Structures are given as C-alpha cells and as structure tokens.
Amino acid sequence: MNKKLQVWTPLLFSLAMVAGIFIGFRLKEAMPGKSFFSIDKRDPLQEVLNLIENKYVDTINVNKLSDTAIDIILKSLDPHSAYIPASEVEDINNDIAGSFFGVGIEFSIIDDTLNVLTVLPDGPAAKAGIKIGDKFLAVNNTGIAGVKISEDAIRKLLHGQKDSDIKVTVFRDSQKQVITITRGMIAMNSIDAAYMIQDSIGYIKLGKFTEVCYREFMQTMEGLQKKGLKKLILDLRDNGGGVLDQAVEIADEFLDGDKLITYTEGSHFPKKEYRCKRPGLFETGSLVVLADEGTASASEVLIGALQDWDRATIIGRRTFGKGLVQEQYDLSDGSALRLTVARYFTPVGRSIQRPYTNGRKAYFDEINHRFTDGETLTADSIKNDTTKLFKTVGGRKVYGGGGITPDIFVSMDTAGYNGWDKKLYTKGTLENFGYHYYLSNEQALKKYKTSQDFVSGFSLSDNDWSYFTTIAAKDSISLNWITPKSKTLLQQELKSYIAHEIWRNEGFFETMNVTDEAVLKALEVLKK
Template identity: 60%
Template sequence: MNKKVQVWIPLLFSVAMILGMYFGYQVRDNMPGKKFFSIDKSSPLQEVLSLISNRYVDDVKLGDLGDTAIIAMLNKLDPHSVFIPKEELQEVNDDIAGQFYGIGLEFNIFDDTINVITVLPDGPSFRAGLKSGDKFLKINDSVVTGKKINSEKVRKFLRGDRDTKVTITVLRNGQQKAFTVIRDIIPTTSVDAAYFVEPGTAYIKISKFSQKTYVEFMQAMERLQKQGLKKLILDLRGNPGGVLDQATEIADEFLDGDKLITYTEGVHFPKKEYRCKRPGLFEKGALVLLMDEGSASASEVLSGALQDWDRATIVGRRSFGKGLVQEQYDLSDGSALRLTIARYYTPIGRSIQRPYTKGSKAYMEEISNRSHDGELLSADSVKNDTTKLYKTMGGKKVYGGGGITPDIFIPIDTGNYSLNTARIFISNTIGDFAYKYSLRNQQQLSNYKTPADFARSFSLTAADWKQFGAFIVKDSVSINNITGKEKEETLLRIKAYIARQLWRSEGFYEVYNTGDTGLKKALEVINK
C-alpha cells in the first residue's frame, strides 16, 4: 500500500500544479489590469536584435542599433517625442535644472588656444584668481593646446563633481601660472536682462524656462518694483520653452483671482488644470509681451493665457506652435525617453499645436517656409486656421491650431544685408574682435560703471573701425563695400559685445536694444 502511495503522490501533485496554472491564467486574462501581468512572447524587434547578435557576419554594437530603432519608432509619433542618449543626458538635465557643477568661466578657442573670455563674479575661477585674457596651457596633467582641442573636450575637462579640484596652468603676460579651482554649482541664468528702458517702464528678457526661472523672475521684479516699476515689457522672442510650471507660476503674477492659466489632457492622462493661487506682483500695470517664430511651448502657455484674459498686448510675429507636453523617463542603460503624454490648452480651450501629419521634416520646414511665403514680412500673409476661431474673454478674435498670433504685427528686419555683411554677422568675428578690443582697452572701459552709462557715452572711433576691417580680412571679408546702414548695425553689434564682456548678457541687451525695432514698437504700444 505504501509503495502505491509513493507512486501516485508525485503524479497527483503534477496534475494539481497543471490545473492550478490553467485556472490561474484564466483568472489573469479576466483581470482589468492584465497587461501588467501578461508575459508576452518576444517582439519582432527583440527577435531581430537577437538574430543580429548571434548570427550576423560581423561584430555589431547592439546598443547603437537599439538606439536607432528607438529613434525610428519615435519618428512615427510626433516631432517632440525624443530619445536622449546617455552621453547627452547630463547636459540636457543640467539645462533643465538651470545649473551644473563646474568652474565658472566662459572660454573661446583662438589659434588653437583656449582663451578665458569672462569669469563669473564670485564663482570658483574668480575665487582662485583666473582672469579674462588668460590662455590655457594645461588642465591637470593634460596639455590643451593644438588643433586636436575642441570646446566639447574642454567642457568635459572642466566639469565634474562638486568640491572636486582641477589644476589649470595658464599663460598670463608671458608667464606660466598654475591655479587650483574647486568645482561648485554654476547657475545658467534664464532671465538675461532686467532694466528700465524709460522711467517707470522696465524690460525683462527670458531666454528659456528652467527650474530656476520663476525665482530669477521674482528677484528681478522685486528689484524693479523698488525702483518704481509701472509698466513692463516682457521679451520671449526666441524662447524655446522648457519647464511648464515655471511659465504658469509667472502667469500667476500677472492674473488675479483663481483664473485658469492652462490645462493639459491626454488619452492616458486625465485633465489637469493650472490656476492662479496667490495675489500677483503685477496684476494691474500695463503689460506688453514680445514674441516671434522662435517662441515655443512654455512661452506659448504664458502668452496664450495673457492673451485669452486680455491681460497683455502681444507684439511681434506668430509663435512656433508647440502645444504638446513631454515627460522624461530614465531608461536602464542611462539614456532617457522624453515622451509626449498630453496636449495643453489655453484658458478658452485653444490647442496651438501645428499639424505634424506630413512628418518631422515638413513640420520643421514650416518655420523657414514662413519667410518664403511672406508671412514674416506682412500681417496679411499670416496663415491662421480660420476653422479654429475663438474669442478672448473680452471678445477679441483669436485662433488655434498654429501658434499664438500677435495682436500687433512687426515684420522681421531683413535689413537687405549684402552677402559680405551677412558673413560677418553669422560668424564669431564680432564677438572675437570685441573680446580682444576689451583686453587692449581695459583702463578706458573701466571708466564706465553701468551698461546705461556705456550705452549713452561710448562710441567706436574711425581708428577702431579701421582695426575691425584689418581683423576681418583673415576671414576673407572686407568692410570696403559695406553700406551706411550695414556699418551702423555692425558698430552697434560690436558695442553690444564689448558691453557683454563687461556686464555679461545684461550689458549686451541694454546696449543692443537701443537699436531694436521690436522694443521700439513695444514702447510705442505701452505708452498709448
């Protein structure tokens, strides 16, 4: 009897296990969240990668193939879902964070040598004793002169973990000097300028929306209010967007009550509203917002909310037209996927996303086609989607489906520049000349205490213009055939870049804006 039991018990256990697995799978298939429990067979993509790995004639980097496959898949979705390789992820994250760990200086490479352009005040390099004009010879034990050096290699040398040391050997006044710099947090500012263009009327330039933008904006606003702020011009031209909630926080400073700023919604993401939640710093004063075809995403969230509530006058040209929300997911190999998860809508329900059914290439070319179609030159050529007509809270007609159309149009300043002059503008020639001019004239330039003083009083001489002409000959460019208007614009740019050497971006904009037609129009509008 015992022998019979010993024979049948294993068989009974086997039958019970098989029946349990069968009924278990039946129960699983009827569960509402079964996709999280199912074990699918390999996908064709996995099978192909496996075959290549085990059967292909040559050695292949499967990681690179996988990246290519991911990019190909994303190209079938929308233009803003992107794959970020692990080699690029840190730089992307730093840009969003508005800071990185480094030594706090700007450099450029002239004649195969790294030149220090500017040193961040009170930053690590400033504290160590580095100065503008220093020429790098070595970073730690690595020689960094010669044709093989490039900006990317230099950044990798200089960035690192906080509180780590880097030794830099430079050439200064013909002598070698070594400095030990301790890496620290280096902010990458997004509020590039904040100053008064007229008594009571201030100008703020926001170049992107990082995680620090709202704090920077509030610091600028509080300083300007203490100095008598009554009217504000907010410049979002060329701002590609960034962190959504930074734009909504800034909108809250201009709108009262619990007004709706924007809302997001997607198939897998329920509707989420962003509303005003506190008394704002500037709910009543006159407000003009500058934007153009380079203003996108979070910039359009902010401008769309202000336009829908009739809170600001939008001046410029039709914005980019990006109404999709991305969320970043870190992947197991250190790369990341930035996936579109929802659309955002303005308070009155506009989606400003341009169509992308013809593919990413056609989608991006639409911006350059605006120039060919005359849209950047004439308000009558603006291509609004008239099937998506809305009215603001005050009854003004606005459109969806293609960016934010300004209330007041400003044509792009083509200037009718010659090819010769255009080559000067698109190269680094002006910035390089300004840097070297600043080094040669440090004593004279030290007499100017503020960008406003410099903008009013400084002028380049005929001798300076002649020096510039000799400087650009190396690039096979001549100043002999430059028209009067081209010379005026070139001199303004040189002056602005010299101001940047002295006061960074604040100095650049305060000087360059003296000739900016967009700002002049904004002033005209805000003073009515």
C-alpha cells in the first residue's frame, strides 16, 4: 500500500494544483482587476506622488501637491463637492456648530491696525475690560500692528482652547497696556435680528442654518408671540444655507399635518422623505418670506416647501439654485471631504439645482450675469426653465432647474448707485465711518435708550456728511457728483452702521429696514 501511495502521490498533488489554479482564475473573473492571492494594485496617483517626492529635481511639498490633485478631481464632479484642508476643518465645523472658543469681539483692520468695533456683552473680552475703540498691537507677543496681517491670521491667534489665556497688548488713551483674556465659548447666532416691526407684525432675519438654529428660532418666535405676533416677515436674503435638518424643523413650524417638506435621492442614497411630525408654532398666521440671489441650499428647501404648499408669499428675486446635498467625511490626515451624495426635491417634485455642465466658472458667473442682463431689475428678465413646469397645491405655476422664482418680484434699487458703491463695501468705508462716529459721539448717543428711539430720532448733519466724504476720499472714492437719491440711500446706511456699534446686528437691520423696498412690500402684503 505504501508503495502504491508513493506512486500516486505526485499525480494527486499535480491534480490539486491544477484545480487550485483553475479555481483561482475563475475567482479572478468574478472579481475584475483582482488576483486571488495578490494584493490590490497600487493607486497610480499615489505612485506618481511618491516618485515626485523621491525623484524630482527640486524639493516639492507633496502634501500641497496632493491637495491640488484632489481639488482637480472634485472640480470634475459638481460645483459643491469640496476638499477641506486640515487647517480649515476646525473653522468649517465651528461654522456648522454655531460656536467657537475665542474672545468675543468684532474688529476691523484700519490703517494696518486691529480696531475693536464691538464687544460681545458678558463675553470673555468684556469681562477682561476690552472696550470699543481699543487697538490691538500684539497677541501673545506676536506683533499684529503695521505688518499687513490678514484678518484670518488674526482670528487664528484669537481663537483657541476653552479656558486658555491670551495676552493682548492694547493701545488706549495714548497708552499701552497688557490685558489677559480667558477664552470662552462664543455663539455665532443664526438669528441676526428679530423685533416687532409694526403692531402684530414681527420680523426675523435668519442668517444661516447652524446645528442650533432651530432652537434659537423657537426661542425667538416665542419671544415675539409674547409681544403680540400675528403675522411674520422671515428674511432669508443672503442666507447661504447650512444644516438641512434645521431647515426642515423650521418648516414644520409653519406647515400642518404630515405634509411632505422635502425628499432627497441619489445613486447610492435611497429616497428619503422629510415630513411634518408635530403641531407647529405658526401654522396659520400670515407669512411672507424674503429671498434673493444669495438665498441658497437649506434656505431654498424651506422656501420651496412653503411655496409648494401655498403657505407663504415669497417676495424678492430668484434664489441661487443649489439643490445638491453634501455629506462631510473626515480623512485620516485631519482633512475632510464634503461630497455631494444626493439631490433634494420640493414637495411637488422640483429639483431647483441650476445646470453645471459648463464647469464651475460658468456656474458661479451665472449669478453675476443676473446683475448685467437685467434680471435683478425686471421680472420679465427671469430665465425660468419652462420645460420643468410644476404646479403648487393651489394650482399656481412654479419652475424647477434654476432656483425659486418669487411670487412678487422686487427689483434691486440701482437708481441711486453707479458702481462706486462696491468700493464703499470692499474697503469698509461705511463700517469705518460708523465706528469713528460712535467713538467721537459716544456720550451724545447715550440719549437713545433703544434702537427704536434711534431709528425715529437720529439723523446725520451736514457736518457728518462732510466727514464721511473725507473718509471716502481717503479710500479714493469721490462723492462730489453724487445724486440726491444716492445721498439719501447712503445716509440711511451710515445711520445703520452707527446703530450697529450700539445694538449690533439687530440695530443695523432695524434701521436699514425703514427704507428697504422688499420689507416695505412685505408690510403692504401683510396689511391686506
């Protein structure tokens, strides 16, 4: 038996090898590109980066090169998928969370020096004794005055860990002093302003959808209801979106029953519906929503639901047109990928995403073209995609494929502006005037106990206007030929920036809204 086994063993072993090889090839066919025993092929992109790092003639920052390669890949997908370098992830996450750890000031760089514009009441800086008008010369022995440092770089110096100390060298009353500030949590309020604009009519300016937006909104609504709120103006102009779930929760407060608010769907994400799930706080009161070309994403989810259900009157201009949903994925090196995973649709099935087949540049340039082709001036110039026609629950025509068209169009008031206004904003001329005016007239302004008193009782003098033209001239902006209407508009804005110094955003919007055409139209609609 042993001799027979010795004879047949090589043959049996050979048959086993043949069978193994056959099975291996069949498995390879079942898994294209993979070998049964071998490891996956190396990524060509990583191979190229390794060769550059080890063989290239000059020293190269491979990490930076890798970031560039990722950006190029993402640009071939859609305009809103993005790679976030590790150095920027914290700021992005803070913006979503609606808070960060810092000192609690608003500042502007004037003549290469940080000037404190406002101090957050009861914030870390206020508790340490920082005042409006203080000039920061150094932060933790790092000089920041006269060195042309960017605002982003200064923010990185001011932000830090909770309860950590920061020493700032302050110039005040012609003297230097060192002040220690203990960093604390700073809330980035999603509500910019909220007040009763008229009897029974409330106004809420919602700036962005953070993770705490819904809670802040509910607290604001309850406060206004105690003051007699029956009708509401919800201002979503220049609200670029944020956390989708928060927009859905707010929509639920305006819609009754189990109405569909939105649904999302993607190639790798099954359809998901978002419906009303609780009795709302404001299901029956008259509602107007203000929108413009800066209204995007989660804001459009909210507006789309209200428009499709005929729940609100939308006033303003066509919204941005972003109907893509992104999810953020953390990567191993601390960076992150914000990847588009689905589209969202309004209750009647509209996708309001604008086309992006011509590339990112053309996609974002489309917004600028609205200002040059007349769309911001006349409703007839709005370019709706008539092939994507839908109807609201009440039978009104609405369109998909290019943002949300308002029910009532309000043009951008360009009669008073002739191009120079952009310089006033980019150079911070208006903000600087409000800051310097406040410092020079702090005692006189104390007679205005509330922002309402200021709105009704304050006006700029001829000397104040002359002072402003002097500041503008330093920024290479001549106002000698300004029209009467332009002057009236600018004076209202200057007044608003002064109010901002005292009451921050709430004072600013309360003052601006007195002459805001969209707000005035909203009041007209709500009074009918």
